[in-house]
Amino acid sequence: MELLRGKISWVEQRVAVRALGHLASYEKTFEAVAKYEEEVIKLAMKLACTCLEVVYVNFVGVKNINKRVKYHCDLLTRGIGDSEMEDRKGEEWASQLQCWCLYLLNCFACKERSLSLICKQDFLGKLCGMWGGLVNHSSPAWVGLVRILCYSKDGRKYIAESKEIIENICNLSRSSDDWQYMGIDCLLLLLNDQNTRYKVFEIIALFVIDLVELGSLGDRPNLGETITKALLLDYKQSKVKFRNQTVQKALQDVWNLKVERRKKEKLMSEEKLEEKRVLVCLIKQEANHMFWLGEIEEALAKYTEALDLCPLKSRKERMVLYSNRAQCHLLLRDPDCAISDSTRALCLATPANSHSKSLWRRSQAYDMKGLAKESLMDCIMFINGCIKSGVTKRVKIPYYAARMISKQMDATWLFAAARSKTTGSQARKVKESDGDYECNNDEQQRCEMMRVMMENKDFLSEPLLVKEVNRRKVERARRRSKKAVIARSM
Structure with missing residues (x-):
């Protein structure tokens, strides 16, 4: 407990949190930890929220290796290693510290102890950012704790009141x-509880409608059917319950797709179905032709007709039709619809989330919305698909995907928020001291970059869209088609 209170440093706190987590995991030793229940929970919450900034400011952010605490350096690398190795190890240990804090909270949440403390809205808001980066990949971090909370009635009540948690x-x-399946588990638990269903339905419905055709995900078979049942649980009464017209339309679309169309197609002969397939193929060819002529809106309408x-x-x-329509939405700068269609395409893929083009398109759409983590995950999966499909041993990663990875890795770095906060603080000191504040060249460059980025917001939000070459092709095709139309009219 003394170590947890921070009597020495974050390195010792890491050991203390891990030890307390192990003790709290077993029935025989849980009560020994529970004697300090309120203090343990408060300290674990505080440590989870502040540890990354502490580690960055006191260690990782200290670029002069001679000014780092030698005691910490020796612990991290056993005295052998340069600053780069120390940074990597510091990042790893900081991630472990945060994740073990959440694990300690998990131990109390499993027993439905002190939920009112754990579920404070301020902490829940910060919890969404505790995903551990790509360092501590074996821990579900924030979503693991949220799912445990969703297993209890009181926990679901607190989670339903946090709009930020629901959106994440x-x-x-x-x-x-x-951890996609954990997110789906949480949504299903909230939808199937009558006390929370109507609080969250209007937000959740617009997301999970894209998952109704999902097949198996991990060890969960027919997950799409389970989602459909949760959405249509009280469909006949929903016209009274849900006033939002967009939600009503979403429910109607699910009903038409999963109930009405399924019934109609079961009664159709194989010949009739084959005729439909041929017609769909012809419409798809028209849509593709329109797309390459640069008539994006017309192509989008044709893809929709083919899907119907x-x-x-x-x-x-x-799957192909949804993915192509997602590309149209991207070119029309509509990231929400692009994400929706890409997700539907990925649900139809076998196995789920394995269609490379849809992954790349959704990665771009998430980038447009500023959702760096989601964009990064899709881009990594896209590159994995490129590697697996490589015929030769030497696989060339597309340049545009490498750029996206670089951009999102920087945005999702474990210490990104701490770095931003520290850089902003340094910039303020420079301004307040009117140039008297001394900082090294790297700090000056970062401060200047931050100033330029804040002044030019387009630089911050500019997405990495489709390759410039493709865009130029589309523009040239559009100009040629316009000239042809003018020539015919003359």
């Missing part, structure tokens, strides 16, 4: 993250 769970459920006709059993064809 929804984003996770429509991602290629390893395409039989539900033709999953591969529908």
